[in-house]
Amino acid sequence: xxxxxxxxxxxxxxxxxxxxxxxxxxxxxxxxxxxxxxxxxxxxxxxxxxxxxxxxxxxxxxxxxxxxxxxxxxxxxxxxxxxxxxxxxxxxxxxxxxxxxxxxxxxxxxxxxx
Amino acid sequence: xxxxxxxxxxxxxxxxxxxxxxxxxxxxxxxxxxxxxxxxxxxxxxxxxxxxxxxxxxxxxxxxxxxxxxxxxxxxxxxxxxxxxxxxxxxxxxxxxxxxxxxxxxxxxxxxxxxx
Numbered sequence: 374x375x376x377x378x379x380x381x382x383x384x385x386x387x388x389x390x391x392x393x394x395x396x397x398x399x400x401x402x403x404x405x406x407x408x409x410x411x412x413x414x415x416x417x418x419x420x421x422x423x424x425x426x427x428x429x430x431x432x433x434x435x436x437x438x439x440x441x442x443x444x445x446x447x448x449x450x451x452x453x454x455x456x457x458x459x460x461x462x463x464x465x466x467x468x469x470x471x472x473x474x475x476x477x478x479x480x481x482x483x484x485x486x487x
Numbered sequence: 488x489x490x491x492x493x494x495x496x497x498x499x500x501x502x503x504x505x506x507x508x509x510x511x512x513x514x515x516x517x518x519x520x521x522x523x524x525x526x527x528x529x530x531x532x533x534x535x536x537x538x539x540x541x542x543x544x545x546x547x548x549x550x551x552x553x554x555x556x557x558x559x560x561x562x563x564x565x566x567x568x569x570x571x572x573x574x575x576x577x578x579x580x581x582x583x584x585x586x587x588x589x590x591x592x593x594x595x596x597x598x599x600x601x602x603x
Contacts, residue, residue: 405590417594474532
């Protein structure tokens with residue numbers, strides 16, 4: 374079984390500042406990792422995913438994440454945020470044991486202030 | 488290409504009533520998933536269809552929930568009778584299957600269910 378922990382329920386940040394949203398996971402099998410974003414009144418959109426290969430993954434809208442197996446983390450970063458990045462961000466995993474369901478964290482609300 | 492669509496976008500019903508949610512996946516996607524987010528908590532898996540077959544329904548909370556996917560196309564999720572704790576946002580997602588397996592699930596906008 375897998376579990377995901379997003380330690381920060383809300384992260385306020387000023388526009389053009391850097392941001393890091395934290396995600397830690399636990400699993401008895403190897404996992405694939407994802408970050409999804411939900412903008413107000415919209416569905417979930419995939420930001421980026423880690424399946425294999427380079428541990429630094431780049432996604433849409435200037436976001437990137439680094440897979441750290443020893444620390445079981447997959448933190449999301451952006452060097453300079455915009456007002457339009459205000460949204461809720463979800464970290465998710467799926468186990469490489471053919472159970473393709475996504476296990477989500479509780480979400481982090483990113484609030485970008487001018 | 489049309490994305491995943493869900494209907495209705497919002498439903499308000501009284502405790503004890505029945506509600507049916509519908510999901511239309513992306514055309515050609517064999518995998519269809521239902522998830523639910525109860526107020527402020529994490530999004531939780533409910534069940535997974537591969538074409539018309541239930542592959543995994545381990546997340547279904549109880550027998551008041553019935554999911555179907557007739558002909559491997561759209562899916563319905565019926566709640567009968569609804570209870571207050573069923574309130575939340577129900578998401579549907581789909582992904583490719585067969586020889587082209589994709590771990591990327593495409594999500595619909597969700598149905599917000601309010602049971603009063």
